[in-house]
Amino acid sequence: MQSNGFSNLLEAIRARLDTLNRSERKVAEVILKDPQTATRASIAALAQSAGVSEPTVNRFCRSFSARGFPDFKLQLAQSLASGTPYVGQNVEAEDGPEEYVHKIFAATAQALEHTRQRLDPTLINRAVDFLIQAKQIIFFGLGASGPVAFDAQHKFFRFNIPVAAYDDVLMMRMVSSAAQRGDTIVIISYTGRTRELVEVAQIARESGATVLGITTPSSPLAKECTLSLPVSPDENTDIYMPMSSRIVHLAMLDVLSTGVILRRGTDFHGHLKKIKDSLKETRYPSDEGS
Structure with a gap:
């Protein structure tokens, strides 16, 4: 919108x-x-x-x-951009592989650049403040945002902060009600209009937690968050399959995780190296395949 x-x-x-x-x-x-x-x-x-x-x-x-x-x-x-409902917003019914491959990649690149141009570095810095000071970080996402939440958990567990991710509304409500001051809950939603997520944000705030939203600006969810990072690629997920919006959310989480790493300083690199090194024995040498 x-x-x-x-x-x-x-x-x-x-x-x-x-x-x-x-x-x-x-x-x-x-x-x-x-x-x-x-x-x-x-x-x-x-x-x-x-x-x-x-x-x-x-x-x-x-x-x-x-x-x-x-x-x-x-x-x-x-x-x-207008296209075939329930597929992709740029894709037409008569498109062949050459057309729809190009359109999907172009739309994704365009959405990423559009978001980058509109990002306020001050908001990113404040979000990193909340994350690096958190006693624990919890990611919430429903539908297509569920896998994004679990990807965030995969990134943030490396930072010596307790991290969890949930894609079930009942668990979100219980976790939010048990949250305390010092906890940071990150809610990922493209539309920001899902009633259950808005209610979860309200519960978490009442419990004393900090709530970060990665969602459409001025949405009901954004208004309930302590801080909202505006992400609104031009993609109507009420009609089309979520595509570029999901990629933009993943990129936003890469930005936040990188901010946390840089804030930790070079002394923290040894810890990250230790985690990477733990995987060496699970892989064949690169010249023998991966």
């Missing part, structure tokens, strides 16, 4: 067309006439096509919650 409340950028532009000033309306009309070309145009080319100045184009972009023209073009490209 776009931050302006519309399902995509093109819908938002059409809805606001009559409220724009004369110059901005010229920009909007050029974009609506040929949005595909607009995604490839430079700011100078778009300004020339609309008969306006480049600063006018920039103001237009920012009025639709974009950071600038490049971010606006990225959102515009995402708005053009």
Whole structure:
């Protein structure tokens, strides 16, 4: 969802067309006439096509919650993505392997870059503060977010902090009610609208735990968290199979785990090496296969 409340950028532009000033309306009309070309145009080319100045184009972009023209073009490209329900948002029914392979990888790369551009390093630093000070860390995820939670457990157990992961709502409720001050619970949800997870966040906060959300900004879940890391790739998981959103969540957890490692300092590297070395005897030499 776009931050302006519309399902995509093109819908938002059409809805606001009559409220724009004369110059901005010229920009909007050029974009609506040929949005595909607009995604490839430079700011100078778009300004020339609309008969306006480049600063006018920039103001237009920012009025639709974009950071600038490049971010606006990225959102515009995402708005053009429509596909086969229950498969992937970019995939069409007639696509062959060459098309759907390209589309899935391109959509994933685009979602990762979109999230990277919007991440606030200050929020990441605060989240790392909570994680490194935690007495224990617990990850919650339902549906497609369940495996993401267990992947986080696999990463974070290395940090000499008690770690657990759950994908069962009843266990989440019990664990949250037993949580204490100093515990950090990380809830992973693309939509942030699952009632059970919102209730779990409320229970955990009432118990004194810190609750980190990796979810859509301004969602019901985000509002119940101590701190929420906004992750909102343009993927409608109410209709399509979760794809890029899951990969973005995994990348976010890689960012957080790396932050914890760096905060621990070089003295902690010996501990990590010891864990890695424990696996050497379980593998064939690299020249004999893996």
